[in-house]
Amino acid sequence: MQIPVEGFMYPNEVELQWSVLIVLYPFITGLVAGAFILASLERVFRVQAVKPTYRLALLTALSFLLVAPLPLQLHLGHPERSLEMYLTPHRSSAMAMFGFVYLWYLMAVLLLEIWLDYRHDIVARSQSEKGWKRLVYRLLTFGSSNVSERALRIDERLGYFITLVGIPSAFLLHGYVGFIFGSVKANPWWSSPLMPIVFVFSAMVSGIAAVMLLYMLSTRLRGQQIDIRCVDKIAQYLLYTFVIDFSLEMLDLIQRIYEADESFRSLDFMVHTRLWKSQVIIQILLGTVTPIALLGLTQVVKLTETARKRIYGLAGCLTVIGIFAMRWNVVIGGQLFSKSFLGYTTYKMAFATREGLLIAIGLMILPFGILWVLVKLLPPWPDSGSLPASGAPAHGTS
Amino acid sequence: MDITRRRLLMLLPAAAMAWKYVQAGTPEAAPNYKLTEHWWAMLIDIPKCIGCGSCVRACAEENDVPEGYYRTWIERYHVADWKIERPDVESPDGGKNGFPPHADEGGKNFFVPKLCNHCADSPCTQVCPVGATFVSPDGVVLVDKNYCLGCRYCVQACPYGCRFINPKTNTAEKCTLCYHRITKGLTTACCEVCPTGARQLADLKNPKDPIHEYLRTHTVQVLKPHMATGSKVFYNGMDGSVR
Numbered sequence: 001m002q003i004p005v006e007g008f009m010y011p012n013e014v015e016l017q018w019s020v021l022i023v024l025y026p027f028i029t030g031l032v033a034g035a036f037i038l039a040s041l042e043r044v045f046r047v048q049a050v051k052p053t054y055r056l057a058l059l060t061a062l063s064f065l066l067v068a069p070l071p072l073q074l075h076l077g078h079p080e081r082s083l084e085m086y087l088t089p090h091r092s093s094a095m096a097m098f099g100f101v102y103l104w105y106l107m108a109v110l111l112l113e114i115w116l117d118y119r120h121d122i123v124a125r126s127q128s129e130k131g132w133k134r135l136v137y138r139l140l141t142f143g144s145s146n147v148s149e150r151a152l153r154i155d156e157r158l159g160y161f162i163t164l165v166g167i168p169s170a171f172l173l174h175g176y177v178g179f180i181f182g183s184v185k186a187n188p189w190w191s192s193p194l195m196p197i198v199f200v201f202s203a204m205v206s207g208i209a210a211v212m213l214l215y216m217l218s219t220r221l222r223g224q225q226i227d228i229r230c231v232d233k234i235a236q237y238l239l240y241t242f243v244i245d246f247s248l249e250m251l252d253l254i255q256r257i258y259e260a261d262e263s264f265r266s267l268d269f270m271v272h273t274r275l276w277k278s279q280v281i282i283q284i285l286l287g288t289v290t291p292i293a294l295l296g297l298t299q300v301v302k303l304t305e306t307a308r309k310r311i312y313g314l315a316g317c318l319t320v321i322g323i324f325a326m327r328w329n330v331v332i333g334g335q336l337f338s339k340s341f342l343g344y345t346t347y348k349m350a351f352a353t354r355e356g357l358l359i360a361i362g363l364m365i366l367p368f369g370i371l372w373v374l375v376k377l378l379p380p381w382p383d384s385g386s387l388p389a390s391g392a393p394a395h396g397t398s
Numbered sequence: 399m400d401i402t403r404r405r406l407l408m409l410l411p412a413a414a415m416a417w418k419y420v421q422a423g424t425p426e427a428a429p430n431y432k433l434t435e436h437w438w439a440m441l442i443d444i445p446k447c448i449g450c451g452s453c454v455r456a457c458a459e460e461n462d463v464p465e466g467y468y469r470t471w472i473e474r475y476h477v478a479d480w481k482i483e484r485p486d487v488e489s490p491d492g493g494k495n496g497f498p499p500h501a502d503e504g505g506k507n508f509f510v511p512k513l514c515n516h517c518a519d520s521p522c523t524q525v526c527p528v529g530a531t532f533v534s535p536d537g538v539v540l541v542d543k544n545y546c547l548g549c550r551y552c553v554q555a556c557p558y559g560c561r562f563i564n565p566k567t568n569t570a571e572k573c574t575l576c577y578h579r580i581t582k583g584l585t586t587a588c589c590e591v592c593p594t595g596a597r598q599l600a601d602l603k604n605p606k607d608p609i610h611e612y613l614r615t616h617t618v619q620v621l622k623p624h625m626a627t628g629s630k631v632f633y634n635g636m637d638g639s640v641r
Contacts, residue, residue: 012553076549077549084545085547088529089527090528095549099527184554184555338559340641
């Protein structure tokens with residue numbers, strides 16, 4: 001297949017190396033980090049208003065985190081060798097070290113926090129359920145069925161400590177993804193010390209928006225009333241984070257425009273042609289300015305509950321689309337121009353190939369499937385009938 | 399088939415020629431090759447390159463380079479008058495079949511052969527997650543295709559566009575400086591066939607190598623020096639428009 005090229009590319013550059021699957025990877029890890037940080041608001045900073053989303057945020061983070069390595073795995077030329085990254089890691093490689101950051105976050109933070117938070121429920125269900133469900137819950141207790149007041153207090157303290165560790169870990173997880181791109185000095189579109197920070201804030205934006213949408217959707221599906229105080233608060237946090245994220249991105253842009261180094265003319269042309277729709281229209285106008293304006297509107301104008309809910313829903317959807325476009329523009333945009341700064345190539349997404357659109361759609365649906373299973377297994381709803389232990393801490397068990 | 403005396407006499411010269419060809423193609427045995435005694439580099443004399451494409455063809459044949467990918471290639475630069483920052487560059491099929499005459503007769507034209515720069519501080523080896531790509535003790539950047547994951551991070555990290563993913567092996571590939579030849583006392587395939595001597599293999603650790611005299615007496619540069627990769631492909635007569 002002939003790939004359309006404009007100007008001059010080094011001959012080996014014509015073919016893009018990282019496809020849509022690598023776009024999914026920072027998008028998914030961003031949702032994980034953002035969802036976790038939203039959860040930690042309640043746990044560490046005691047923001048009671050967002051409590052209804054605490055467990056849902058944790059389960060969302062886990063669902064997406066379990067899927068995060070799949071696009072990478074599918075993209076590898078030799079997926080069967082991927083474990084070598086853990087067994088014989090090359091310590092100077094940002095990518096090799098990410099494997100450990102991922103494992104740390106999955107095993108030491110997320111799984112442990114969820115387990116501690118749900119342990120009381122799991123023990124209760126291992127006694128009340130019947131058949132295979134009982135077996136599943138018994139397995140999930142990992143032999144720890146002590147739900148005495150003292151044990152639950154220890155759970156609570158330990159959970160608090162893990163969340164404390166989890167916040168910098170979530171920053172590390174996604175900041176590190178930013179570093180994987182930001183440290184490639186050969187690529188001026190990526191190479192920026194701001195990249196990890198922009199990634200962290202954009203992660204928070206996407207994660208908060210996703211959990212807000214999931215909460216609103218799931219509450220409606222369950223025929224329950226949306227806690228408007230909760231979504232008001234989440235929307236407020238979303239707005240603040242978004243403003244910081246947008247400011248950082250604009251700072252990067254202004255710096256590039258003003259410096260106008262050797263790569264600028266080439267990158268500027270790319271933004272005005274190949275990335276015009278995905279960056280200027282979708283990412284900046286639709287995915288950033290519009291949701292910021294909508295969320296800002298709810299802060300300055302007194303609107304009815306229904307209007308606010310609709311605005312939050314719309315702003316949330318636009319935000320997630322905008323952050324996806326941002327990941328697209330970073331990953332794909334960074335490969336469209338030649339490192340000679342004299343030409344441009346084209347990305348043609350395949351459909352039913354290993355790195356095609358179909359697989360990408362499947363990978364985006366998969367976390368929702370996992371979340372559905374997790375929600376069935378470990379209901380996150382405050383009204384889900386979890387059994388309060390006598391004298392158990394109010395947190396997490398509601 | 400019966401071999402008659404007459405037929406044998408006819409076959410002998412052909413067999414002798416074939417044997418000579420086989421001998422010429424057999425690399426010189428170098429059992430005493432010591433890795434630590436060499437530090438390989440390459441010198442490219444831009445004014446000498448005529449853009450014939452012999453090097454690209456020889457490389458492809460010697461190393462079984464897949465069609466459409468290049469371990470080495472030639473770029474033709476056309477710089478119109480003072481427009482040094484906007485050169486017109488082309489490399490049709492990597493310059494494998496030479497170049498058609500340039501349409502614009504004004505300005506200046508010259509050819510720039512490219513290959514892996516075998517950087518001492520190479521960004522590609524830095525980023526490899528499993529160390530499948532490495533700098534050998536004699537200064538050649540190599541890829542272990544039996545270990546490479548095919549993650550393509552090295553391809554992204556190379557500032558010179560020298561790497562690609564071999565579609566047959568699904569692993570990273572690049573110029574090896576014909577390692578299988580130079581460790582046996584031969585030169586690289588591209589240097590071997592260059593009709594003008596525009597490419598010269600050099601051993602920086604060998605005090606008798608003519609490269610030392612050359613570097614003393616010529617103005618040489620490396621590609622993209624601001625990348626600080628410790629490139630070991632030295633260019634003589636390189637115009638400021640080359641990137």
